């Protein structure tokens with residue numbers, strides 16, 4: 416990464432942890448990371464643990480994240496969680512368009528875009544996830560896929576709101592598989608995404624954007640990833656579940 420962008424390390428706890436388990440891990444992170452000033456740090460517990468974790472994180476530099484949000488503010492949407500409810504729970508950042516949402520639950524670019532615009536209009540920061548499947552990589556359409564997902568996900572988002580958006584490049588074949596993109600391969604896609612952003616928002620805005628890498632980020636590969644010019648942070652799944660593995664990722668530069 417380059418100096419003008421602040422490293423942003425985020426943990427996505429997915430469908431793991433009861434409220435009690437979430438409190439235990441968040442309490443350790445809150446203590447150990449209380450002095451971190453030079454990085455942006457976030458954890459996204461499941462919805463049912465948000466209120467409890469908010470209380471633990473209060474007064475610490477760790478931001479509270481949500482893993483998804485509805486595309487509407489209220490209404491007859493059984494099982495959905497409104498951004499307004501997330502605001503009430505103390506959430507600052509919402510992860511949208513995660514590949515598990517796209518591929519298991521059929522979220523389209525149009526739906527992700529509605530969610531992105533609503534979350535931004537409600538004052539949240541957003542992490543917009545993009546990334547190709549193994550088949551897409553093998554057939555050589557990685558750039559086309561990430562360009563479409565980035566441009567469609569951000570359709571209608573103005574330059575001012577863009578400052579509250581982080582892009583997470585997460586190749587689907589690297590998520591939870593232990594296979595990760597080489598730092599060079601990942602950086603090439605990050606650079607390409609920055610170019611896509613520059614087309615819509617100009618060079619200056621695109622240089623200011625944080626682009627995280629996600630997909631089997633571990634304590635032993637984070638350093639090499641963060642050395643790359645266009646990799647500004649990480650969205651971490653499995654390794655964010657335990658302080659023993661998440662702390663060394665956040666503190667990769669120690």
Ligand code: PGA
Pocket residue numbers: 427585589590591592593629630631632650651652653654
């Ligand atoms: P992983 O997940 O670190 O377990 O590969 C990353 C993600 O899905 O955000």
